[in-house]
Ligand SMILES: Nc1ncnc2c1ncn2[C@@H]1O[C@H](COP(=O)(O)OP(=O)(O)OP(=O)(O)O)[C@@H](O)[C@H]1O
């Protein structure tokens with residue numbers, strides 16, 4: 001590598017997090033600590049029905065029996081679960097009829113992020129359910145959706161207003177016994193999104209939630225449940241960015257998707273949480289359990305993610321292909337820079353006949369970061385004619401970073417066809433020079449090349465999200481390679 | 483004076499490749515540089531363009547009096563230097579249009595102009611495509627990826643046509659072109675020629691010079707320009723090869 005390349009990498013590496021600011025909304029939070037009492041308090045604050053409290057307590061008691069997992073290719077200091085505050089809410093929680101009623105301070109926060117709600121409303125036809133520090137404060141377009149019988153609300157509201165649906169599906173894809181972080185989430189989850197698309201309905205707009213973590217030292221435990229009934233279709237967008245912090249913030253979300261016969265769910269994420277400073281200090285720990293069940297015949301679940309943030313990411317959006325002819329897809333771009341660590345990938349579990357899955361993973365590592373892809377393809381004995389195609393590409397920027405691929409195959413039916421391709425490449429000096437010679441700076445040249453490399457994934461994102469994702473990628477790699 | 487090179491010495495990989503080049507190119511002129519393999523033609527072209535890791539031990543390169551050697555490669559391009567690469571680079575996933583729009587806007591920004599309007603850009607692209615008879619399909623494809631050798635060369639000239647440089651350096655753009663493509667490319671270059679720009683063509687074949695008539699022909703030999711002349715020099719080289727110049731040079735050096 002040439003010296004200009006090295007200095008370009010260092011320059012990029014030294015860029016400070018663009019969205020690092022702290023907003024001043026007064027938080028109303030529980031003192032740090034986790035015990036049964038904490039859980040009863042959370043449930044009481046939220047005015048939950050009995051079944052919910054019982055569920056939380058069962059999860060908590062199970063969690064106590066578990067040990068934090070350490071099989072992922074990531075390293076971090078021990079987390080003291082008793083130093084975390086498990087509930088925090090904006091102080092004023094008025095019932096909002098329109099966007100004008102939103103706390104101006106919150107409005108500002110969104111403006112700074114470039115996600116003005118009016119703009120979203122006006123320009124992109126997106127219903128925004130903004131989750132701000134664990135509690136939903138703004139829900140829009142709900143009425144329009146409810147005309148179609150679509151329920152789109154915060155998880156807390158769903159627990160109160162649609163307990164029968166929540167009861168039926170909660171934990172049916174990710175049981176509270178699933179893993180350490182899922183158990184913890186099941187015990188203490190704060191809020192999140194809920195959507196139910198009734199039979200035969202195609203949701204006319206992208207459903208979207210912007211997450212924002214704010215209060216210091218507050219773990220954020222989102223819970224999301226999406227159900228597409230027979231023949232329904234929904235596209236859901238999740239995007240987030242967090243303020244600069246000096247302490248690590250734990251985030252352990254659970255997302256469950258359920259697609260019944262002939263239903264389709266498209267779930268897209270752009271994740272840009274604070275990754276820590278260039279020494280890795282202060283970033284978010286993102287330990288997420290995301291799973292979708294293609295429960296019905298001909299159903300389809302498609303995960304698309306662009307991951308640029310967090311100090312540590314531990315995340316494997318997966319599909320359980322139960323219904324015959326069901327389809328699971330995973331498209332991922334994971335960028336790591338500086339000291340970031342990402343261990344991410346997917347699981348495709350083929351149970352039904354003629355089930356198909358596609359995995360396209362693009363890992364980009366810069367700085368001293370470590371990027372691991374972990375993918376499991378499992379074909380059960382009864383899954384006749386299952387097919388999988390996996391492609392895992394790694395792109396290295398500089399020579400201090402690492403990329404690792406861990407594919408796991410478990411094939412129990414001889415009719416299965418499984419294909420796996422993997423490549424590792426570097427951005428060539430000659431490519432950069434060629435673009436420089438056309439008048440393009442090294443930074444922009446990297447942006448062009450990296451965006452080109454991720455094209456297959458970006459094309460799966462809804463239009464406005466794709467633009468945002470490209471910007472994010474450029475921001476997170478600014479000055480990164482040469 | 484468009485380009486002035488004074489006593490340029492360049493080391494590559496610790497070895498002296500250019501051993502004192504002097505060259506003056508005026509606006510409106512076409513210069514041809516010929517010379518055997520390994521004599522340093524591409525090294526000279528890439529040095530002007532600002533290739534890293536080329537160590538300039540002595541000498542100067544001025545573009546309209548401005549010291550090019552202290553500018554980054556991108557700033558040289560923005561000043562109006564264009565290099566059609568001998569081996570154009572493949573850029574998987576980066577579309578030709580995207581590259582050109584980014585490049586054009588960077589150059590415009592440098593010159594204090596506003597970003598080009600999308601419609602205007604498309605019109606420009608269309609007209610330049612005609613000029614070099616470029617297939618529409620090559621536009622939306624990734625830059626040079628899977629292009630045939632000749633397509634790559636033609637694409638270089640297309641980029642040049644869009645970016646309208648002051649100084650264009652074509653490094654063996656004629657190699658690998660079929661007869662028709664050669665004529666098209668050469669005609670394109672000729673049409674783009676004006677009293678305000680200049681062209682340096684590096685070539686091994688005199689046939690290109692039937693289409694692009696050079697004002698001067700220089701022979702680069704072992705890192706030095708050993709002979710300069712008019713377009714007849716190219717014919718002479720075609721007939722006699724380079725060996726006779728070797729002796730010439732030894733006479734000069736001796
Ligand atoms: N990194 C390097 N280390 C050592 N020598 C090098 C390096 N790069 C180029 N050279 C040498 O420099 C000399 C000039 O190369 P250059 O590519 O400029 O030749 P050329 O005149 O363009 O030849 P051709 O007609 O084959 O294109 C060659 O002998 C080449 O091997």
Ligand SMILES: [Mg+2]
Nearest residue numbers: 523524525568
């Ligand atoms: Mg050459």
